[in-house]
Amino acid sequence: MANLILVLSLLVSCTMAIAFEPSPLQDFCVADPTSSARVNGLACMDAKFVEAKHFFFSGLHVAGNTSNKFGFSIAPVTVAQLPGLNTLGLTMVRFDYAPSGIVPPHSHPRATEIITVLKGTIEVGFVTSNPDNRLISKVLHMGDVFVFPVGLIHFQRNVGWENAISISALSSQNPGLVFASGAVFGSNPPMPVDLVAKAFQIDKGVVYYLQTIF
Numbered sequence: 001m002a003n004l005i006l007v008l009s010l011l012v013s014c015t016m017a018i019a020f021e022p023s024p025l026q027d028f029c030v031a032d033p034t035s036s037a038r039v040n041g042l043a044c045m046d047a048k049f050v051e052a053k054h055f056f057f058s059g060l061h062v063a064g065n066t067s068n069k070f071g072f073s074i075a076p077v078t079v080a081q082l083p084g085l086n087t088l089g090l091t092m093v094r095f096d097y098a099p100s101g102i103v104p105p106h107s108h109p110r111a112t113e114i115i116t117v118l119k120g121t122i123e124v125g126f127v128t129s130n131p132d133n134r135l136i137s138k139v140l141h142m143g144d145v146f147v148f149p150v151g152l153i154h155f156q157r158n159v160g161w162e163n164a165i166s167i168s169a170l171s172s173q174n175p176g177l178v179f180a181s182g183a184v185f186g187s188n189p190p191m192p193v194d195l196v197a198k199a200f201q202i203d204k205g206v207v208y209y210l211q212t213i214f
């Protein structure tokens, strides 16, 4: 009986483990973007060609350009910018916000996000899954830390008078980014208008309009 429980709990833990990026089986696996190998992540460079520059990125001190309709900018440091992140399950991101700037509701299919405010005052929130769809939100000040659990839709908004800055870490080398509005109204090709109208219980004209915007 004890053996059976042990086997069952091992099975459960294995099942859970494969839902996430596997632990590294070597010190590092610096991404080789030129490799044609198809693996979950990117193929490793030959370790003897690896240098400090592969573990390095410079530029997160630079303010982003927030002159767009949402009033925010995003500077990601994923495996695409920092090849040494390959297989390590981490990303770092800088956000800049104009006054009243927002990061529209979005989700990261592969990562939990932990955020801290470097400057300004930022309202953050996420929505729990069905059936509750509970909004959990808070106003953050400099030095405050908040977490958006993996996969849940969340947003940020600058509610201060000046520009704001935040830094996030995410638990994937490639977290993915799905904007709710962009995915629904800006898909390519567009989703059928009557389907979206029915789903959102709105007029088809509104759907056409939103599809031209996104």
Ligand SMILES: *[C@@H]1O[C@H](CO)[C@@H](O)[C@H](O)[C@H]1NC(C)=O
Pocket (backbone or CB within 6 Å): 065, 066, 067, 068
């Ligand atoms: C910021 O972006 C806007 C819109 O794309 C552009 O017109 C402007 O020149 C940019 N500003 C800077 C400082 O790059």
